[in-house]
Amino acid sequence: MSASLQYFDFPVDRDRGVEAIAERELWTSVVLQAINDLTATKGPNPQAMQEAAQRWFESTSEEPRAFLWVCNLLNLAPDAALKRILHDSQIGKTACFVYRVPRVHAP
Secondary structure (H helix, E strand, O other), rough: OOOOEEEEOOOOOOOOOOHHHHHHHHHHHHHHHHHHOEEEEOOOHHHHHHHHHHHHHHHOOOOOHHHHHHHHHHHHOOOHHHHHHHHHOOOOOOOOEEEOOOOOOOO
């Protein structure tokens, strides 16, 4: 089971352009991987993957790379995102995330 994409509408930082989009794409991929880990059933230790993902999602840290920090970067409401992710994982449904980024052309 793998997470698909749902709608993230990223504001574009015109000063950073393509670099900002690439950074958002990277962190979106991190969230999607964490969702996959949360619902892992295969691999060397799926329970450890699930527990690590659960800790990451429920952390109150705002340090770089923490879930709250990533939500801020992606312009997501952490409580709403977490509620949906955890609910969907508990009922065995894969969370869906669609992702749209405005096109910015490199100078």
